[in-house]
Amino acid sequence: MIVGLTGGIGSGKSAASRVFESLGIGCVDADVVARDVVAKGSPALSAIAEKFGSDILTPEGQLNRGLLRERIFTSPADRVWLESLLHPLIREQMLAQLKQQLPPYSVLVAPLLFENNLDALCDETVLIDVPESVQRQRVTQRDRVDENQVQRIIDSQMSRSDKQARATHCLDNTGTLAHLESAILALHSHFVAKSS
Numbered sequence: 001m002i003v004g005l006t007g008g009i010g011s012g013k014s015a016a017s018r019v020f021e022s023l024g025i026g027c028v029d030a031d032v033v034a035r036d037v038v039a040k041g042s043p044a045l046s047a048i049a050e051k052f053g054s055d056i057l058t059p060e061g062q063l064n065r066g067l068l069r070e071r072i073f074t075s076p077a078d079r080v081w082l083e084s085l086l087h088p089l090i091r092e093q094m095l096a097q098l099k100q101q102l103p104p105y106s107v108l109v110a111p112l113l114f115e116n117n118l119d120a121l122c123d124e125t126v127l128i129d130v131p132e133s134v135q136r137q138r139v140t141q142r143d144r145v146d147e148n149q150v151q152r153i154i155d156s157q158m159s160r161s162d163k164q165a166r167a168t169h170c171l172d173n174t175g176t177l178a179h180l181e182s183a184i185l186a187l188h189s190h191f192v193a194k195s196s
């Protein structure tokens, strides 16, 4: 059984996944998988260098993400090419890693779970839910960014109400971390019961 865990920037996904991990539940991070498939020396990175030229690589042989972002921003066809290369690889890797986790269930952590239709891989989904004001406040405390930068990222993500409508479970994370923990504990019991 696979549980998808999502939420906008600063909603508390990492905090929530730490709680699942403390309960012995394996968590796979979609962003980490997406980085790993284009790691130095990977077949996907070679294909990208062949397509875009070797200056898409840093002198150390890593992917120059900023440059690639620029290239696909100005060329929709290149974006489609890149997505059709990477999306199946990322999915395959995510599923392989999820399968390696112990029963009774595993968690797929993905900020863009709904945007990228990754909920199709999940039996149930959990939205960590806070108002935008809380996202702005927690991210500016966590990272060296200003509220406008956070707002731009929030605006680029699916709206809160659309995510609420699509999630199986919404966990309000405006309270303390202890509140979040007990809400996850209750969900954990539900998932354990459902998977047995």
Ligand code: ADP
Pocket: 007, 008, 009, 010, 011, 012, 013, 014, 015, 016, 138, 139, 141, 142, 173, 174, 175, 176, 177, 178, 180
């Ligand atoms: P995400 O992974 O969704 O971007 P994080 O889990 O990193 O979000 O949470 C954003 C910030 O808010 C972190 O500094 C985290 O410690 C803090 N945080 C998360 N949940 C709570 C909470 N319930 N109360 C107070 N701070 C919280």
